[in-house]
Each structure stands twice: as structure tokens, then as C-alpha cells.
Amino acid sequence: MSKPVRVRFAPSPTGPLHIGGVRTALFNYLFAKKHGGSFILRIEDTDQNRYVEGAEDYIISALNWCGMPLDEGPGVGGNYGPYRQSERKHLYREYADLLISGGHAYYAFDTPEELDAIRKEYETQGKTFIYNWHNRNTLKNSLSLSAEEVRTRLERGDHYVIRFLSPEDEKVQFKDLVRGSMEIDSKVLDDKILFKSDGMPTYHLANVVDDHLMEITHVIRGEEWLPSLALHVLLYRAFGWQSPEFAHLPLILKPVGKGKLSKRDGDKLGFPVFPLQWEDPNSGAISTGYREEGYFPEAVVNFLALLGWNPGTEQELFSMDELVEAFDISRVNRSGARFDPEKIKWFNQHYLQVADNEDVAAAFQGFLKEKGIKKDPAYVKRVVELLKERAVFVKELWDLGSYFFFAPEHYDPKGVKKTWKEDTKGYILELAGVLEGLEDFSAAHTEKIVKDWIGEKELGFGKVMPPLRLALVGAMQGPHVFDIMELLGKEETVQRMHRICESLG
Structure with missing residues (x-):
């Protein structure tokens, strides 16, 4: 690649960043880093009516949480700013005028009411109204009106828009890095609005101008923008600029059936569709995020990459x-990818297993603090070591191991029925006496002592070990019994053995 690679992620600050947007940002980031390039954030906020307070900060926080720091963007700076379109709006009029003077755009004075009436008339004839080559010379615009009338209308402040002059009869050819060579007949293109009389550009003009001025080399975006590609290619040609390379990413589909993944799917099936929690500034409604649900950012990124x-x-x-090293945009699929809530849990379980135990213990301490429990960090770390292979999320460690912090108050009825027999109490009390006399209460030593005692009594492990587990845990679950005993300590272990005997008799 001759030019330094420059890619941009260009969301609108209209609410929280959807997980599909995170995937688009990720593919941009991976492509940039693979080629030693720059990853740029541009906030496309020209539509101030849809602007939502806090959305921009949310987007930046989400990218940082996912491990995608910006090379350029709001709050980071760079040589191609400003990086908010609302701060660049003084630029766009000049380029709209360039298109008009070059014969590639025109003023259109049709009011919304007039256009609505024309659309309805078309509908009565079973047709669809498109403002383009076949009717533009019959409508109110600078192609059909005299130069003097156009000047008069502009001077008196008539409502107008600036429309792109699409070619009348051309096969527009372009290439997409994901979909290959493509072609579209210009006859089906409408003359898109590029600029409005309120001084604001539409997405199409602002997007192309900004990408050119920021020297963007590759535009990697969702396939919903594919219908706009022909227009954007034609705009680059009209300006006499070299077009960037384009890549349109496949949709992320619903877990069940077809269609684009939506927040409603997440609400219905019980999984987040946002990276971070979002509180709507208007309604106060809170939508949970992957971070708050206990997912590791590495798990989210790994899942989305695939x-x-x-x-x-x-x-x-x-x-x-490793993703940066392996990423090749030619291996992006054309077809949509089904979102699998269970697969992302699988990734999270893996990252929990390989996470540093001290880090997991520190996170688990947060849950303990909420419950008013204060424990020595070394103790909590040992609990984590014993339990985390059974967990998908850090928060699950409590359900898996609350008995490490509180003695059981109840005993699983099925476990009781299966393990607690008429003579069990006597064995457990006698074993408690044996354990009480031990100086060395390490797992290895207690295991030897208990097994030797069981052998001497000729009891069989099934008579002693299950009820011993029930005494310590309250259920037939948990790690190695002797590891539990070592961590609880001699005094607590013996107390729990006495307690179950008092409770079950």
C-alpha cells in the first residue's frame, strides 16, 4: 500500500453503541494495526435533532474498554481535526458550491409539501417517485428554471436543497474488498440531497468530504451503507479525487431466524447488545452492558472478531x-453472521480460567463487599483458585462457593435423603473428634488421616465422604473436600460437622 493506511470509525452520537458498531470499529482497528496505520474516531453529529447527551463519551469509553485506543479523535487530537462534524460544518458549503459550479449538482426549490403531492400522484398510478434524470427537468430546480429566477429565489431566501446530478445512462462500476467487482445502472439512482438551506450537509456530502480531507485510505463499514456506495464513488469522481478503497461488512444476525440483531432480541433472550451499561438521559431507562454483566473485554473482542x-x-x-497478526480483510464473509449468546459465554469462561487469580479475587471482593463481607485477600484468592474452573462469570463464584463465607443453614433435601442414614451421625461425630486432634490440617494430611480412619473402621468411602461434604457445603457440590477443609480451617470444619448432626440428628 503506497499511502499510510488511515481508517475511521464514524458513529453518530444518537445513543449507546450497538455491539454491531463495536464489531465495525474492531475490524477497522485490526486492519489499521495490521498495516501499521492509524485508527481514527470521527463523530458524525450533523443531525442535531437526534443528538443524545452522553453518547459521545459512551462511544469513547466503549472503545477504550474493548482495548481499541484512538490514534486520532475527540479528546485525542491529531493533524486532521476537528473530529466532530458539527465543528466542521463551515467546510461543506464550499464543496457543495464546487459541485454546482462544476455541473455535478443543482439547486432544487421543491417544497416538502409539493414533493409529497407528487409521490401520492405516482402511487395512484402504481409507480414509485424518484427524483432523478427522468423528471428533474420538469421540477422546480436550477436545471429547469432560468438563471435569473434561480438567483431571485436564492436572494429572497426561498427554501432549497442542493441535489447531486446523477448520470443519466451509465453503468457505474466499483470494487468492494469484501464483495468484489460491482456494477449499478445509474438510471435507478436518485439525485440525493447533499446540502440543505439551513447550512447543514447530509451524510453523503459530509462523509465524502471528511474522508478526503482526513486522507482516509480505506472505508470499512456495515453493509447497510452498500446502497450509498455508487453515489459516494460518483462524488469522488465529480470532485476529481481519488476514491478510498471500500469494504462493507456483513450484518450480525439474530440468534434465531433471519434479520439484523436488535436490542429487542437481547431483551427477549436475556443478553446485552451494548458493550457498556447505558442510562437513557430522557427516560432514565437502563440497558445493561457486557461489562456490567461480567464479561471480559477480551472475550467480547475475541467473539466479535469471528x-x-x-x-x-x-x-x-x-x-x-494475535488478531492483528491474523486479520485479513479478504477473509471477511459476504453473508451475515448469526449471533450466538452461548458462544460468547464460552469465550468468557476461557478468559476467566486464564485470568490472573489475584485480578479475579480483586473483582470478587467487589461482590463480597456488597454483601458486607470482609475477608483477607489471600483467603479470597484461594477460594477463586478452587472455584473458578466451574464458573463462567466472576459473580458466579458466590453461588458456587458462598459456603466459604457462611456455614450452611439448610441442607439440600435430595443430598440428605441420599447420604444421611441412621448411623451417619455417629460416624461424623467420631471423625470430628479425630480431626480435632490434628495439628497439621493441610489437605494432604487430613486426606491421609480420614482415609486411614475409614479403612480402619471398614466403613467404605460412600458412608463418610458424601455426608462430610454435605456438612461443609450444604449440598453435594464443590471442589475436593479436603481442599475445602483446609481453607475453612480445623475449628470451622469441626463446628460444621457438629452442626449437621444437631440439625439432622
Whole structure:
């Protein structure tokens, strides 16, 4: 690639960042880093009516949480700013005028009411109204009106828009890095509005001008923008600019059936569709995020990278550095990728297993604090070591191991029925006496002592070990019994053995 690679992620601050937007940002980031390029954030906020307070900060926080720091953007700076379109609006009029003077655009004075009336008339004839080559010379615009009338209308402040003059009869050809060579007949294109009389550009003009001025080399975006590609290619041609390379990413589909993944799907099936929690500034409604649900950012990124892209190998687990190394945009699929809520849990379980135990223990301490529990960090770390292989989320460690912090108050009825027999109480009390006399209460030593005692009594492990677990845990679950005993300590272990005997008799 001759030019330094420059890509941009250009969301609108109209609410929280959807997980599909995170995937688009990720593919831009991976492509930039793979080629030693720059990852740029541009906030496309020209539509102030849809602007939502806090959305921009949310977007930046989400990218940072996912491990995609900006090279340029709001709050970061760079040589191509400003990075908010609302702060660039003084630029766009000049380029709209350039298109008009070059014969590539025109003023249109048709009012919304007039256009609505024309649309209805078309509908009565079973037709669809498109403002383009076949009717533009019969409508109120600078193509059909005299130069003097156009000047008069502009001087008196008539409502107008500036429309692009689409070619009348041309096969517009372009290339997409995901979909290959494409062609569209210009006869089906409408003359899109580029600029409004309120001084604001539409997405199409602002997007192309900004990408050119920011020297964007590759535009990687969702396939919903594919219908706009012909217009954007024609705009570059009209300006006499070299077009960037384009890549349109496949949709992220619903877990069940067809269609684009939506927030409603997440609400219905019980999974987030936003990276971080979002509180609507107007309604106060709160939507949970992957971070708040206990997902590791590495798990979210790893999962999203494989939605619509494959590395060409069987490898599924990637660090960010490994993703950068492996990423090849030619391996992005054309077809949509089904979102699998269970698969992202699988990734999270993996990242929990490989996470540093001290980090997991620190996170678990947050849950304990909410419950008013204060425990020595070394103790909590040991609990984590014993339990985390059974967990998908840090928060699950409580359900898996609350007995490490509170003695059981109730005992699982099925466990009681299966393990607690008429003579069990006597065995458990006698064993408690044996344990009480031990100086060394390490797992290895207690295991030897208990097994030797069981052998001497000729009891069989099934008579002693299950009820011993029930005494310590309250249920037939948990890690190695002797590891539990070591962590609880001799005094607590013996107390729990006495307690179950008092409770069950």
C-alpha cells in the first residue's frame, strides 16, 4: 500500500453503541494495526435533532474498554481535526458550491409539501417517485428554471436543497474488498440531497468530504451503507479525487431466524447488545452492558472478531495482538453472521480460567463487599483458585462457593435423603473428634488421616465422604473436600460437622 493506511470509525452520537458498531470499529482497528496505520474516531453529529447527551463519551469509553485506543479523535487530537462534524460544518458549503459550479449538482426549490403531492400522484398510478434524470427537468430546480429566477429565489431566501446530478445512462462500476467487482445502472439512482438551506450537509456530502480531507485510505463499514456506495464513488469522481478503497461488512444476525440483531432480541433472550451499561438521559431507562454483566473485554473482542471473519484455521482463541497478526480483510464473509449468546459465554469462561487469580479475587471482593463481607485477600484468592474452573462469570463464584463465607443453614433435601442414614451421625461425630486432634490440617494430611480412619473402621468411602461434604457445603457440590477443609480451617470444619448432626440428628 503506497499511502499510510488511515481508517475511521464514524458513529453518530444518537445513543449507546450497538455491539454491531463495536464489531465495525474492531475490524477497522485490526486492519489499521495490521498495516501499521492509524485508527481514527470521527463523530458524525450533523443531525442535531437526534443528538443524545452522553453518547459521545459512551462511544469513547466503549472503545477504550474493548482495548481499541484512538490514534486520532475527540479528546485525542491529531493533524486532521476537528473530529466532530458539527465543528466542521463551515467546510461543506464550499464543496457543495464546487459541485454546482462544476455541473455535478443543482439547486432544487421543491417544497416538502409539493414533493409529497407528487409521490401520492405516482402511487395512484402504481409507480414509485424518484427524483432523478427522468423528471428533474420538469421540477422546480436550477436545471429547469432560468438563471435569473434561480438567483431571485436564492436572494429572497426561498427554501432549497442542493441535489447531486446523477448520470443519466451509465453503468457505474466499483470494487468492494469484501464483495468484489460491482456494477449499478445509474438510471435507478436518485439525485440525493447533499446540502440543505439551513447550512447543514447530509451524510453523503459530509462523509465524502471528511474522508478526503482526513486522507482516509480505506472505508470499512456495515453493509447497510452498500446502497450509498455508487453515489459516494460518483462524488469522488465529480470532485476529481481519488476514491478510498471500500469494504462493507456483513450484518450480525439474530440468534434465531433471519434479520439484523436488535436490542429487542437481547431483551427477549436475556443478553446485552451494548458493550457498556447505558442510562437513557430522557427516560432514565437502563440497558445493561457486557461489562456490567461480567464479561471480559477480551472475550467480547475475541467473539466479535469471528462474527463474519475467519482466520482460515481452526484457531478460535486470539489475543488482540494475535488478531492483528491474523486479520485479513479478504477473509471477511459476504453473508451475515448469526449471533450466538452461548458462544460468547464460552469465550468468557476461557478468559476467566486464564485470568490472573489475584485480578479475579480483586473483582470478587467487589461482590463480597456488597454483601458486607470482609475477608483477607489471600483467603479470597484461594477460594477463586478452587472455584473458578466451574464458573463462567466472576459473580458466579458466590453461588458456587458462598459456603466459604457462611456455614450452611439448610441442607439440600435430595443430598440428605441420599447420604444421611441412621448411623451417619455417629460416624461424623467420631471423625470430628479425630480431626480435632490434628495439628497439621493441610489437605494432604487430613486426606491421609480420614482415609486411614475409614479403612480402619471398614466403613467404605460412600458412608463418610458424601455426608462430610454435605456438612461443609450444604449440598453435594464443590471442589475436593479436603481442599475445602483446609481453607475453612480445623475449628470451622469441626463446628460444621457438629452442626449437621444437631440439625439432622
